[in-house]
Amino acid sequence: MxxxxxxxxxxxxxxxxxxxxxxxxxxxxxxxxxxxxxxxxxxxxxxxxxxxxxxxxxxxLNALAQEEQRGWFRRLLAQFSNLLIRILLVAAALTAFLQEWIETGVILAVVLVNAVIGFVQEGKAEEALRAIRDMLxxxxxxxxxxxxxxxxxxxxxxxxxxxxxxxxxxxxxxxxxxxxxxxxxxxxxxxxxxxxxxxxxxxxxxxxxxxxxxxxxxxxxxxxxxxxxxxxxxxxxxxxxxxSGMLSEVIEIKTPLLRAMDKFARWLSIAIVILASVIFALGVLVRGTPVAEMFMTAVAIAVAAIPEGLPAILTVTLAIGVQRMARRHAIIRRLPAVETLGALTIICSDKTGTLTRNELVVRRIATTCGNRAITGTGYSAEGRLVPTRDLGASAGDDAPPEATDEDHAEDPADEPVRVALRAMVLCNDAEVRPATQDANEAGRAEDGREHDSADPAASGQAEEWTIEGDPLEAALLVAARRAGVDDHALRAEHARHGVVPFSSELKFMATLHDARALGADEEGLVVVVKGAPDTLIERSSHQREAEGAVDIDPPWWTGRLEEMTGSGQRVLGVAIRRLDHAPDDLAEAVTDLEMLGLFGFLDPPREEAISAVAEAKAAGVTVKMITGDHAGTARAIAEQLGIEGTDSALTGRDIDTLDDEDLARSVLDVDVYARTTPEHKLRLVRAMQSHRAVVAMTGDGVNDAPALKQADVGIAMGIKGTETAKEASEMVLADDNFASITRAIREGRTVYDNLRKAITFLLPVNGGESISILLAVLLGLALPITPVQVLWVNMVSSVALAMALAFEPAESNVMRRPPRRTDRPILDGFLIWRILFVSTLFAVGIFAAWFWSQAQGFSEEASRTMAVNTLVILEIFYLLSVRTLGSPIRSWRDLWATPLVRAAIVLVLVLQALFTWAPFMNTVFATEAVAFSQIIRIFGAGAIFLVLLEVEKAIRLRIVERQQALA
Incomplete structure (x- = not known):
């Protein structure tokens, strides 16, 4: 029963x-x-x-489910879903219909290059899932x-x-x-x-x-x-x-740039169709032009209006940003992420190794004889034992004070600390060795030869160490060395007679040595115990003071423990017990202990991360810490880094009590999240995105992969990051350094600025060409510029000059302005006005050259040669104005431009000389050579054109300043 x-x-x-x-x-x-x-x-x-x-x-089976993966052909077809690419394909079809094979070939080449780039970049989700499966x-x-x-x-x-x-x-x-x-x-x-x-x-x-x-x-x-x-x-x-399941369910979000470009392409498509249709209707219905002839004219206008070079400019501008970021240790895996970095409003960063050094150090040692600090950072020989402020100081005062001459004097209170450090060396399984030793051993293992190593002392640098074993135990050895304790000699002279390994049940580790191991001149044995402070306090009956052992004061130790943990430190205690003979069971002998001290450990913030957080704040970007560590540690580190909102830190349990709506309401007000799980990170990113925030998420583990993929920019660590995290991310930090993110934001903003400059440069050229053809049709004139000549300007001179804009350096205020709104169109009111204004000036220049040439008795071919040269030379002067889009040209330095801009101008002039005087070019483009003196006249018109542009720019900027002042 x-x-x-x-x-x-x-x-x-x-x-x-x-x-x-x-x-x-x-x-x-x-x-x-x-x-x-x-x-x-x-x-x-x-x-x-x-x-x-x-x-x-x-x-x-114990295996992860595998989704059906897209074949290479489907991935290739997906590259043609971009609306701008489809517009180019339509243009290629129309030029093929007109049997303009050169134009068709050039346009198809542009489409193919863009498709190949996108094809290579595809498959991120499949690779991330495959990386997870490989971990089993x-x-x-x-x-x-x-x-x-x-x-x-x-x-x-x-x-x-x-x-x-x-x-x-x-x-x-x-x-x-x-x-x-x-x-x-x-x-x-x-x-x-x-x-x-x-x-x-x-x-x-x-x-x-x-x-x-x-x-x-x-x-x-x-x-x-x-x-x-x-x-x-x-x-x-x-x-x-x-x-893995969460990763496969995450829907990739289009970047702000791609959304803006899609919107721009839709409006451009509508405008081109309307323009061509109106021209076709006017020609047939009003002027009585034959349908076939008018159709070819409408196609010519459509080709003139399409910025064929824009996809190539977009790709190259982003690619240049990738190269610049790579030099700053930020490796971009997906091109659009370059610009998205410039639109970031929130950075969600892990703590360990990104904002901190990922190198635990002993920061505080508390004994009844006083408090001491160990100076130095990381695993290097630099540092020593110095007095420190009271442990109750704020977490922001964590760094030990600068040493003074008094610090070098022997302090009687240092001796109990050194005894505690000797005890920690003995009760320790870690190893610390010179980094050069590891490098030499690796070299000998590789090729069997001795490798010379530079002496750090000779170069004036502190010796670097590498660690083996538990990071907490290794930090104790580093601290001991900095305090003058020779751990190798101590262990060699005083071998263990017994050991109790650390376990979760006991919460301590114990080793047995002869009593002289701690400096005592007496016979017998000593049990050295290291472990959880509350366990050791409970098992202790005495405590070490300057005059010797006295009865323990548990409240004093508990108070010190709370102060240290409250400032974000991990804490270990150390105690001893003297014995006359070896016990039968060493674990049973861990009672009636003498408490020596408490050791506080901290993974200190990176110095460069502190300045990077401040720089991000100045740029209007909020930094949030999302970590798996405890809330106290997270708050303390966040405060030292300058992250705001540390008083209202949320833990994973707190997040579990909130539904999605409540989380969305509070997510922007809280900047520190602790004890988080993969689900928490994913929910937090989605909650932030519900406010239209552009979110970057850093991570290194498999647990970070879903949130990395959900974020607008996933940022994986290059050194300690798993392959899964890297495959789910858009960017990889080669140096695992948070400061590289702010440098990448600077480059991302510069990329967007340069892209706007390129668009502002390209569209007026197309606009001027379209207006010229439109007026010619309406007035019943011969075309001042033919479709094939339009393609020459659009794909050669315009692209070459616009490419130079992609290399422009950052504006001086790039990191002192707030992030741009992602719903802001690429073409705002100012750019639309500028495009219309400059398009009109270009059209005036084209017709002026055409009519002047006709009046001089030039043939139609020679007149078109003058019109095309006028358009190209005006482009060169317009380039100089666009470089300083947000400010007028104030000096010769502004006008003289960068070496790349000057090189682009020279290249275009050489190509235009071939266009004008090379016989084979005359045949292909139906042009006719003109006198060199006639071309020189155009440069004078270009100078007048530049003056007009700068006067318009100065008036517009003054109006904007007045509007801002009134606001």
Missing amino acids: TTQKSGNQRDGTVAAAEQNGLPVADPWAASVDDVLETLDVGRREGLDDGRVARARERWG SPTARVLRNGKRTTIDAAELVPGDILLLDAGDKVPADVRIIESHGLHTQEAMLTGESVPVSKTAEPLPADTPLADRSAMAFSGTLVTSGQGRGVVVATGSRTELGRI
Whole structure:
């Protein structure tokens, strides 16, 4: 009867769990026995073949679902969905209809180049999913039928007993049932690099992902220890699988530039169709021109109005931005992301390694004899032990004070600190070695030769070290060296007589040494204990003071601990116990301890990140920190970085209590988010985008991939980033440095400015050509410029000159103005006026050259040669005005331009000379050579043209200034 009741309960539990798509609901919250009973498996026997077959039938293979991928042909066709490209294809078809094969070939070449570039850049989502699948472990060691066996990881099923050892990649989500110093590296899921200790003890059901110490997750790495776990989720039901599912569901958002260009192309298409239709109707109905002749004329006008070079200019301008950003350590994977960076309004940044150095250092040492700081940053020899301010100081005062002459004097209070440091060296498994040693060993391993290494001391630089082992333990060794403790000699002279490895259950590590290891001149042994401060305080009966051991004052230690954790520090305690002889059980001897001190660790902010946050703020870009670390640490680092809104930090649990609407209402007011999961990051990005914010998201782990893909600009870390994160991103930081983002924003804004300049330069040329042809038709005149000549101007001289604008340097105020509104069209009121104004001047110039040439008795071919040369030379003078679109030309330096602009002008003049005087060009373009003196006259007209442009610009800028003053 009892057995039947138990079976019913198990069936009910399984049914409830399976409703959520899992064999066990919240396995971390259930005891080990309950989980094993629910899965109907014994911890020593594992599953038998029958139960494996039934589980595989129910849950399937331990593999991520694969979506159907687009073939290369479909990807290629997708490149022609851009409206500007379609307009060019229509133009190619029309010119082919008119048998203008040169024009057709040139236009198709432009289309093909753009299509190839887009084709190569495609496939981001498929590559990201493939990178996730590659992270799965290929094999797994399990218990089946009471025997240990190695199987393909894809064959794992819920209920399998999995055996874990250091170096293993966890192949599925498992509930820990035994842990012997088991630690896993979960940075790919949580973003935090410190290994996580695992335990079999159950946890509350609402425990955040980063704190689920009773679980080991698929794709993570076992860094130390051993353990066993029961598989509770496989395939797409694992945490890794859920991230893969979120990644495949994210809909890619068009960049602001592509949206603006689409809108611009739609209006341009409508305008061209209307213009050509009106011309066709007027010619046929009003002037009685034959339909066939008028159709060809309408096509000529359409070709003249299309800016054939614009797609190429857009691609080249973005590509130049890519090259500039690459020199600043920002690698762009998708061209449109270049400009999107310039429109950013929010940067969501991870903390560890991006805003901080990802190098834990001992920042504070608290003893009853005083507080000390260790100066220096990172893993270098530079630094020493110095007095520090009271630990209750604000987090912003974290940096130790500059050392004075008094700091070099011996302080009696330093001795207890050095004793504590010696203890931390002894109770430590990490290693610190010179970086040059690692480099030389790597070189010898590579080619068997000795490699010379530069002496850092000889070069005046501090020696750099590399670490092996736990980062906290390595930071203790670095601190000891800076305080003058020789860790190698200390360990060599005082070997361990026993050790208790750290475990989640004990929360401490203990080692046994002879008493002289800590400097005491006495016989006997000493137990050195390092671990969680509250555990050590509870196990201590005494504390070290200057005069020796006295009764412990627990409130004093607790107060210091709260002050240190409140300022965002991770804290470890150290204590000792003196013994006459070795104990039978060292763990049992960890009582009646003498408390020595507390060590506060911090991953300090990058100095350049602090200035970069300030620069972003000046540019109107908000920086938000989204981290998997604890809220106290996140707030402290954010305050040091200058990130605002640290008082109202939200944790993952807080986010879980908010629906999407509530989250959207609060997301802009909060700048610090802690203990976040992949779902939280994705929801936060979407909430910000609901306010039309342009969001950048940084990340390095698999957990960041969905949010990276959802963001307008996903930014992956190049050094510590996973392939999954890189494939889901638009930009990769080669140096993992936040400051590179602000430099990229500067380049992105410059790219957009230069693109507007190029459009402002190109469209009036097309406008002038279209007006000239339109007036010629209405007045019944011969065309002053033919379609093939229009194409020469549009694809050669205009493109060459506009290309030079892509290389223009940043405006002086580029990072002192707010981000542009993404709903702002590329052609605003000013640009529309400028295009109409300059188009009219170009048309006047074309007709003036045509009529003057006709009056001089020139042939139609020679007259058109003069008209085309007039248009091109006026373009050159217009280029000089467009370079300073937001300010008048004030000096010869403004007029003289950059070397690239001068080179473009020379190139166009050479090409135009060929157009005018080369016989083969005369044949192709139906032109006729004219006297050189006639061309010189045009330059005089160009100077007058430039003066008119600058007068208009000065008047317009003065009107804008008055409007701003009144506002």
